[in-house]
Amino acid sequence: MITTIYSGLTLAAIYAIVAVGFNIVFIATGTINFAQAQYAMLGTLAAWLGLQLFHLNLLLVIPIGFIFGAVIGLIEERAAIRLLPGHSVHGELVTTVGFSILIEGLAIALFGTNPEPVPSPVTSNQAISLLGGRVYPYQLLLIATAVAIVLGAELFSRRTLLGLASLATAEDKVAAIVRGINVRRLQIGAFMLAGGLLIAAGPFIAPVTYATSTIGDTLNIKAFVAMSIGGFGSPKGALVGGVAAGLLEAFVGRYLSSNFENLALLLLLLVVLILRPYGLFGERVERAV
Numbered sequence: 001m002i003t004t005i006y007s008g009l010t011l012a013a014i015y016a017i018v019a020v021g022f023n024i025v026f027i028a029t030g031t032i033n034f035a036q037a038q039y040a041m042l043g044t045l046a047a048w049l050g051l052q053l054f055h056l057n058l059l060l061v062i063p064i065g066f067i068f069g070a071v072i073g074l075i076e077e078r079a080a081i082r083l084l085p086g087h088s089v090h091g092e093l094v095t096t097v098g099f100s101i102l103i104e105g106l107a108i109a110l111f112g113t114n115p116e117p118v119p120s121p122v123t124s125n126q127a128i129s130l131l132g133g134r135v136y137p138y139q140l141l142l143i144a145t146a147v148a149i150v151l152g153a154e155l156f157s158r159r160t161l162l163g164l165a166s167l168a169t170a171e172d173k174v175a176a177i178v179r180g181i182n183v184r185r186l187q188i189g190a191f192m193l194a195g196g197l198l199i200a201a202g203p204f205i206a207p208v209t210y211a212t213s214t215i216g217d218t219l220n221i222k223a224f225v226a227m228s229i230g231g232f233g234s235p236k237g238a239l240v241g242g243v244a245a246g247l248l249e250a251f252v253g254r255y256l257s258s259n260f261e262n263l264a265l266l267l268l269l270l271v272v273l274i275l276r277p278y279g280l281f282g283e284r285v286e287r288a289v
Contacts, residue, residue, distance in 0.1 A: 002133025004254045005247065010139045010208055011222075012239075012246025013146035014040070017201050018223035019230065019238035020153050021194040027157060027233045028166040028190035030173070031092045035076060035100035037219035038107075039069055039195050041212070043202020045107060048116045048211035051203060058121050061203055066196035072103075073195025077188050100216060107213035118206035138207045145204045146239065149197065153235035166190065167233075222249075225265050229272045231282025240280060244268065 018037050025033045043065060050061035080095035120138035127134045157163035169176040169183050177183055209215050226245045230237025245265055252264040272280065 002131055003135070004133075004250050006130075006133050006135040006139060007254075008247035008250030009143050009243065010246070011249055012226075012242040012244075013143045014205055014208065014219065014242075015223045015226040015245050016146045016239045016242030017149055017205070018198065018219050019227040019242055020149055020235055021198045022223060022227050023233055023235055023238055024153065024194040024197070025190045028169055028186045029081070031081065031096070032224075033076075033191070033194070034093065034096040034220060034224075035080070035103060036194065036198065037223055038100045038103040038216040039072065039198035040202065040205060040219055041107065041214075041216040042069070042072070042103065043199040044118065044206035044209055044211040044215070045111055045202070045213065046199055047202040047206040048118050051119050052116065052211075058203055062200050065202055066200035069195035069197070069199030070192040071195075072199075073191035073193070074188060076195070077191040081187070081191075100220070104213060104216055111211075111213050113212065113214050115210035115212040118203070118211050120207045121203050138204075142204045142208060145201065146242070149201070150235050150239040153238075157235065162186075162189075221262075222265065225269050228269055228279060231279025234279070234281035237279055237281035 018040050021036045021039065022033065025031055025036070046065045046068060047061060050056040050064065051058065056064075076096070076099050080099045081092060120136075120141075122137040122141055124137050127136050130140075157167060165176070165181045166186055168179070169181060169186055173183055222245055223242075226241035227238055228241070229244055230239070230241030245268070248264050248268055249261045252258075252261050256264075276282075
């Protein structure tokens, strides 16, 4: 059972990292970027290229990945959001989904669909006994990385002027503009930060998922479920939602069947949305009509 918990927390870490990327963009722009998980997919491929193919140092692969992700995020903001007339929610949904399809198509054309193993960032690849269960060191590193990212995002959004400006923009974009906040720069920065963060996290995710160009869609759905459970715009909600989704998936797969994993996640999402439609840590917004 403890080993299953470790497996669930490993999945939770991946979902939480992608969900944080969702939230970074959502807080600053109000946009749900459905290309977000494709950045994690690119991160696994970048990790394979850097660590396995070119044998680069991890401390070099991470910043290169961040810069690459920031550039892709800038391209997406320009192509899928900035050029969209009216900036409608439905239009942004279509264009971000389209951008995700474009990224996946290019990745398949360049790298194929075969999963490639990626070396662990830690030297030991042997499972260790911990609290009565078996876990790999790279799983513990991934879990610690997810917690660090969530804490960093929470502190950034609540304790820095830029983070508070993003929250103000999400609350009322017009009022933020009147107050002198450069909403356009915040939007660009959010896409670049989310893209860079997810690709930089690739070396920690890839030993679990392998490097493959086809994992983006699955991660998108499950990270979106995690974000919906935790609450839109809440980094700590992304972690809690990720833990709920990851543990449920691990236990259902272990004790029932992997065929029921997605159904169980859907049922959990429905229960949470019925009881608390804005998520566990989301905030109820009242509008005058």
